Amino acid sequence: MRNRRDCSKYRKEIISAFRITTVKQLLSVVERFHLGKVAFRESKGTRVIEHTFDDLVRDVKAFGTMLCRMNMQGSHIGILGENAYFWVVAYLAVTGIGVAVPLDKELTLEDLCALSEQGNVEHLICSAKFMDTALHIRDTKPSVQSVIAWGCAGEMPEKTFAFEELAASGNRLINEQGDTAFMDYPVQPEDLAVIQFTSGTTGANKGVELRHRNICANTYSSMEVFPSGNQSISLLPMNHSFEFNCHILPAVYLGVNVGINAGLKRLTRDFQTYKPDFAFVVPLFLNEFYASIWMNARKGRKEAKLKTALFVSRFLRFLGIDIRDRLFAHIKETFGGQLNVFVCGGAPINERVAKCLDDMGFDIMHGYGITECSPLVAVNLKGRGTLQSVGNAVPGVTIRIDKTNSVGIGEVMVKGDNVTSGYYHDEESNRVSFEDGWFKTGDFGYVNRKGELFISGRKKNLIILDNGKNVSPEEIEGKIESACDYIRDIVVYDAVKKVKNKKIHNIAAAVSVRPDSELSMLDIEEIQKRVAEDIRKINHSLAFYKRIVSLYVTLEEFPKNATHKVLRNSAEVRRGTIAL
Amino acid sequence: MMDKIKEIIAQYTEIDLNKISEDTQLKTDLGLNSLAMMNIVVELEDAFGVEIDESTAMEFVTVGDVLAYLNKNGVH
Numbered sequence: 001m002r003n004r005r006d007c008s009k010y011r012k013e014i015i016s017a018f019r020i021t022t023v024k025q026l027l028s029v030v031e032r033f034h035l036g037k038v039a040f041r042e043s044k045g046t047r048v049i050e051h052t053f054d055d056l057v058r059d060v061k062a063f064g065t066m067l068c069r070m071n072m073q074g075s076h077i078g079i080l081g082e083n084a085y086f087w088v089v090a091y092l093a094v095t096g097i098g099v100a101v102p103l104d105k106e107l108t109l110e111d112l113c114a115l116s117e118q119g120n121v122e123h124l125i126c127s128a129k130f131m132d133t134a135l136h137i138r139d140t141k142p143s144v145q146s147v148i149a150w151g152c153a154g155e156m157p158e159k160t161f162a163f164e165e166l167a168a169s170g171n172r173l174i175n176e177q178g179d180t181a182f183m184d185y186p187v188q189p190e191d192l193a194v195i196q197f198t199s200g201t202t203g204a205n206k207g208v209e210l211r212h213r214n215i216c217a218n219t220y221s222s223m224e225v226f227p228s229g230n231q232s233i234s235l236l237p238m239n240h241s242f243e244f245n246c247h248i249l250p251a252v253y254l255g256v257n258v259g260i261n262a263g264l265k266r267l268t269r270d271f272q273t274y275k276p277d278f279a280f281v282v283p284l285f286l287n288e289f290y291a292s293i294w295m296n297a298r299k300g301r302k303e304a305k306l307k308t309a310l311f312v313s314r315f316l317r318f319l320g321i322d323i324r325d326r327l328f329a330h331i332k333e334t335f336g337g338q339l340n341v342f343v344c345g346g347a348p349i350n351e352r353v354a355k356c357l358d359d360m361g362f363d364i365m366h367g368y369g370i371t372e373c374s375p376l377v378a379v380n381l382k383g384r385g386t387l388q389s390v391g392n393a394v395p396g397v398t399i400r401i402d403k404t405n406s407v408g409i410g411e412v413m414v415k416g417d418n419v420t421s422g423y424y425h426d427e428e429s430n431r432v433s434f435e436d437g438w439f440k441t442g443d444f445g446y447v448n449r450k451g452e453l454f455i456s457g458r459k460k461n462l463i464i465l466d467n468g469k470n471v472s473p474e475e476i477e478g479k480i481e482s483a484c485d486y487i488r489d490i491v492v493y494d495a496v497k498k499v500k501n502k503k504i505h506n507i508a509a510a511v512s513v514r515p516d517s518e519l520s521m522l523d524i525e526e527i528q529k530r531v532a533e534d535i536r537k538i539n540h541s542l543a544f545y546k547r548i549v550s551l552y553v554t555l556e557e558f559p560k561n562a563t564h565k566v567l568r569n570s571a572e573v574r575r576g577t578i579a580l
Numbered sequence: 581m582m583d584k585i586k587e588i589i590a591q592y593t594e595i596d597l598n599k600i601s602e603d604t605q606l607k608t609d610l611g612l613n614s615l616a617m618m619n620i621v622v623e624l625e626d627a628f629g630v631e632i633d634e635s636t637a638m639e640f641v642t643v644g645d646v647l648a649y650l651n652k653n654g655v656h
Binding site for chain 1: 592610612614615616618619621622632634637
């Protein structure tokens with residue numbers, strides 16, 4: 001593809017040629033447009049293995065054929081493993097005959113057993129690394145009948161099958177016996193495709209039912225705002241809907257070549273190898289990239305030079321001149337040299353970090369989504385609006401703000417084909433989550449005159465004070481984070497104290513200091529003192545009832561879930577605090 | 581071997597070689613975030629020709645833990 005215009009024209013042609021209503025139909029799009037091209041690249045030791053779109057179609061059909069031969073039609077099949085080409089093959093084959101249940105590899109064995117039971121998992125597909133875990137689940141949960149593993153060497157245990165062997169057998173059945181069981185198996189748009197578990201930062205994981213119609217609607221919405229470019233890199237876990245539904249599925253539809261990162265250790269090398277045009281990230285990645293860029297500048301004694309370049313970049317862009325590619329070519333080189341866009345979602349963005357990366361030539365597309373919406377709801381397209389906003393609703397999705405307060409803030413409600421029909425076997429959650437056909441996101445926000453959505457916080461995180469005032473912790477966290485560059489994680493929460501049998505609500509903050517910040521060089525008492533001083537200053541800019549009254553400061557990282565969101569209710573966060 | 585480990589860490593963190601000992605904590609004393617830690621692991625792998633699994637590396641708390649791991653895996 002020569003340039004952005006060519007890329008956009010080509011994509012329009014592909015999108016308008018089909019209107020898929022099941023995930024399985026994606027194979028027809030690939031067969032029509034992308035055969036011969038590279039679909040995925042992954043590193044195996046020092047080698048890079050390329051999988052073409054031809055391989056993808058062949059492997060999905062072959063593996064799906066064997067799943068049919070093993071009578072797994074209609075089954076719930078768990079997928080557990082690190083990001084890999086076979087993860088994608090497993091997902092596409094399973095959704096072609098049954099229900100995929102992506103499992104979070106970061107969870108404990110106990111949690112994985114519980115989710116397998118909750119999602120009614122009957123079979124498990126896993127990587128070699130998670131073979132023992134899968135076998136334990138199978139042996140503990142009688143409903144789980146068999147395990148299929150990819151990447152295994154040697155003999156397989158009883159009732160356990162090698163993914164590669166099954167695919168080879170399936171291929172033989174297709175080629176030698178003309179077996180069409182997989183492609184003939186009927187799948188309807190209303191059929192359940194995936195049970196997607198929410199990551200749950202404050203409560204139990206819920207199983208969201210995503211039907212083929214929901215996932216396809218999300219694929220089309222995502223493609224409308226998909227960054228231009230022919231190559232991307234997959235960094236986030238594929239079991240997460242943001243990575244799989246907003247990145248991988250649209251990439252397959254549009255024929256984008258995805259390099260699969262083999263873990264943080266290989267991040268720098270993989271950027272060099274895959275030379276991506278864009279990447280999907282959560283804010284934590286942006287924070288780490290930002291910290292690394294400045295650390296490298298300090299190492300090379302080029303901090304002052306970088307600051308000057310940033311000043312020049314901002315000034316010239318103000319005049320309408322954009323030479324970021326030339327000014328920051330050395331930084332771009334560390335990301336492979338072609339990276340232009342970070343699509344960021346999953347948590348609130350640090351505006352200072354995003355602005356700096358934007359000034360260096362990385363456009364930031366900040367999105368808002370929720371698993372129940374498959375997940376995409378709104379995206380702030382690069383170059384438009386403010387980074388504080390998550391942008392306009394994506395095509396096919398309607399938002400409204402319910403029960404607004406005096407300043408227009410209320411609960412964000414969503415409607416569209418992307419919205420789930422409900423939670424799996426959870427009538428209570430279904431009863432409270434929908435109202436007149438609208439999905440209640442549980443997030444508070446407002447919409448400005450341009451229709452841009454601003455998220456002010458999670459409903460369930462809301463602090464309700466004794467005087468009836470409501471405080472959104474995310475609003476205060478954002479203010480503190482923007483003002484203090486040494487913060488790694490911050491959680492503002494309701495510190496309930498019992499005084500004479502009466503509950504008193506106070507606002508507390510827990511701060512984790514970046515170990516690479518200048519502040520971290522001091523001893524902990526001095527650090528606490530300095531952070532307390534800063535918070536006191538910020539308190540003055542806050543309404544009296546929003547002020548933080550107690551503080552906990554640590555150099556330790558707070559516990560996080562698989563998508564790197566802080567577990568807000570963990571004991572490591574809610575510790576004893578110092579009074580301000 | 582300890583000298584080489586110290587050299588790699590010092591080069592990356594710009595912290596004085598003499599301030600790094602076996603008891604030095606990677607996160608709290610050296611300020612290594614997870615990404616920085618992985619970059620150092622890659623340098624260590626190249627220098628000593630040994631594979632260090634990502635999940636193993638995330639368990640290292642002190643420089644001594646790195647040294648012990650390398651010793652255990654036949655690097656002397």
